[in-house]
Amino acid sequence: MNAALVFDPLVPPLAIALAGGIALALCALAGWLRSPSWALRALAFAVLLLALANPALVRETRRALSDIAFVVVDQTESQSIGERAAEAKAAETDVLAQIAALNLSDPDNPIETRVVRVRNEGGPIRDPGTHLLGALSASASEVPADRIAGAVLITDGQAHDVDTMADFPGPVQGLITGARHELDRRLSVAAAPAFGIVGERASFRFTVEENGPEALLSKLGPARVTIAVDGEIVGATETAPGRETTLEVEIGHGGANIVELTLAPVDGEITLRNNRAAFTVNGVRDRLRVLLVSGEPHSGERTWRNLLKADPSVDLVHFTILRPPTKQDGTPVFELSLIAFPTRELFLEKVDEFDLIIFDRYRRRGVLPSPYIANIARYVRDGGAVLLATGPWFAGVESLYRTPLADILPVKPTSAVIEAPYLPEVTDAGDRHPVTAGLDRFNGGEAGAEPRWGRWLRQIELDRLSGEVLMTGAEEKPLLVLDRVGEGRVAVLASDHAWLWSRGFEGGGPQAELLRRLAHWLMKEPELEEEALSAVAEGARLTVTRRSVKETLEKLEIVAPSGARDVVDFTSVGPGRWRAVFEADEQGLHRLSDGVMSAIAAVGPPAPIEFERAVATGDVLAPLATATRGGITWLEDGAPDIRRVREGRAAAGRGWIGLARRGAYAVEDVRLTPLAPGWLMLVLAAGLMVAAWRVEGR
Structure with missing residues (x-):
């Protein structure tokens, strides 16, 4: 039980104050005039004012909270x-x-x-x-x-x-x-480019920050940072902590180039979770240089020109042999073209500047000496690309197979030429290869159904020596064969009738798409790599895509930033394509591998706030x-x-x-008891006033 005195005035408090002031003045005046009843009058006024204030006793029953x-x-x-x-x-x-x-x-x-x-x-x-x-x-x-x-x-x-x-x-x-007294170093990327030109260098800036007692930090010395591109170490540098450092890295290929920075740990460092940083530079080619060598003018020559000239990023150099040098009309060989063609400069001195060389129905006619062709074979081994669109002469004595180029070719001509209609077909390996995968759908067909395209009328019979056969033709003989030689690539198309598709013969076919994919695969465009592993992070979900010409794959191993390992099964989502989905519970760089291909995926923000300052602090x-x-x-x-x-x-x-x-408490019951009832106060005030009158009347 808790009691308290409260007032609930019957009139505004200002009125009570004003009345009190008047009463006080009157009582003071009566006292100054020596009135014998001034005290009784003052007491009567006090009773009236108290009645107006309406005092009451409040008693509460409380429950403690x-x-x-x-x-x-x-x-x-x-x-x-x-x-x-x-x-x-x-x-x-x-x-x-x-x-x-x-x-x-x-x-x-x-x-x-x-x-x-x-x-x-x-x-x-x-x-x-x-x-x-x-x-x-x-x-x-x-x-x-x-x-x-x-x-x-x-x-x-x-x-x-x-x-x-x-x-x-x-x-x-x-x-x-x-x-x-904890100690930590952190690596952060200050600026990094989103795009870079293939073959050129792109610059980025990073900073090494450190936290901890000055006495410990002063003994650490410079920070060593290792730079890796696509998982391969390309350099290292030392830098002073707290200072922004600028470095350059070469963009080696088109598509995503993942640059990873690793800060070497120091003794006593509390965590290595912030010692890595990564960013992606999308490599783009400034210009693609293609050399097209036509053995002679023919109906399909314009098809190649139209395809290559339609791409604004392609610089095309076209070399057509108009007449053989053996023609006895007295015209020098170097004057057989409209302008003097720099054969030595192109095929001996500057051949490495080309991304692709196409031989279209080429045959040996003495224009390109053997040392020039041998240099082309060397160019392929060093990373170049050659495409042979063969004609009837590839089966004869004028074949490029009878040159030093034979060392890099995946096929061997049998000397037979098949002159009969046939329907080009994609092989099982071709269904899985990005060059020919889904090609039948580009001509209104359905996946797995008979392709809706026209027939070709000629094919050079070949024996496969190496590489992958993506398409077959007459008698199921190899029609399109791809191979890798050293660092380079080679493709052989065993027919010169692909142009029939572009002319709409028997409904035509996806000739432009086929040749475009073929040329881009040879020039190592990332989206056409037959063996690739990539990952996309959306929040905590990591979606991994695997492209392969294999029929089965090993499981995917995922290594989290903390070193924890998980194994996930791939699920086939189409010929040559597999997918795995993983829910990550850590942020940072995750390493992916299936035993053959590897990749890196960054999950979460590039600069986690949680590890910006990892040392404990009370500040x-x-x-x-x-x-x-x-x-x-x-x-x-x-x-x-x-x-x-x-x-x-x-x-x-x-x-x-x-x-x-x-x-704190809760009020369960309230009792209000008035201390100055109106009638009692009125009687008391009246009695005091009568008493004052009687005193004054004596």
Whole structure:
């Protein structure tokens, strides 16, 4: 039971004050005039004013409410460093046990505990940082402020939302996991290009940042950074921490070039999760240089020209042999073209500047000497590309097979020429190869059905020596054969009738698409690689795509940034295409491998906020703790004792932290007893006035 005196004025308080002032003036005047009844009149006025104030005694029946303490446990990614997670769990257990003990010793003032667990918002992959105070504010908003005894934050000190809490109604205590003298280095990419020209160098900037005691940092020396492209180390450098460094890397191929930077660890470093950084530079070719050598003018020659000239990125050099040098008309060989053709310059001195050389119905006629052709074979082994679109002469004595080029060819002519209609067909290997996969659908056909295209009328009979047969023709003889020689590539098309498709013969066919794919495969365009492994990260989901001409694949192994390994099965999604889906639970660089191909995928943000400053600190939460009379305690010094303190008093000291007594209650019953009933006050005032009149009448 609790009692209190309250006033419920019958008139506005200003009116009571004004009446009191008048009464006081009258009583003062009566006293100055030496009236014998001024005291009785003053008492009568006081009774009237009290009656107008209407005093009452309020008696409440109250029920004490428990105070509420919040225990906020940081379970974000940075808490996985070292023994922080174990320290946090032990501290949480100790805090809950001490609060339970306080409740047993003081059951009249119990503390209700609310445990709030904070994880990276949206999971560790999206990583928006540690939102400790946002979680605390959200939980505190659900209870009355006058019941909050305080909050205990068990964390490594990282909080990325300090500005979201301007005030808190109870003391905030920080229990810091980790150690005061931790050491860490972090690698971050300041700027990196999105695109680069193949064969040229692209520059990027990075910085090595370090955190820790100055006494330790001064002994570390320069930082060593290794640079790798597509998993192969291409260089290393040393740089001073805190200074931005600029380096260059060569763009070796078209498509995605994954550049990975690795910072060498130092003794005592608390984590290596932030010692790697990666970015992707999409390689684009400035110009594709193609040399087309036509053995003689023919109907299909314009098909090649139209295909290559239609691509604005292709620089075409076309060399057509108009007449053989053996023709006896006295015209010198170097004058057989409209302009003097630089044969030696093209085939001996500058052949390496071409991305592709096409021999279209070429036959030996003495124009290109054997040393020139031998140089072309060398050019292929060193990374060049050659396409042979053969004609009848490939089967005879004028065949390119009877030159040094034979050393790199995947086929051998049998000397037979098949002059009969036949339908080109894609082989099983061709169904899996990106050059011919799905080719039948480009002419209105359906996958797996008989192709809807016209027949060809001539084929040179070949024996396969190496490579892959992607298409067959008459009598199931090889029609299109692809092979890799050294660092280069070779393709042989055993017919000169592909142009019939472009002319619409018997409905035509996807001639332009076939030749485009063929030329781009030879020029090593990434989207046409038959063996490729790529990955796309969408949030935590990692979708891995594998392209291969094999019929079966090994399982995919995924190595997470922490070193944890997972194995995932591939699922076939079409001929030559497999897919695997993996849900990552770590952010950072994941390494993928199926035993043959390997790749790197970056999951999560490129610069995780959680690891921007991995060392434990109490500086971030100290201002809030001080403002609320709380404190910062390092758990490496031992768990603090928990005490109850009066509201408004200091709530932290050496070896202890406090939770405020709020004394909140709920009112279950209210009784109101008037202390100055109107009738009684009126009778009393009248009696006093009569007494004053009688005194004055004597």
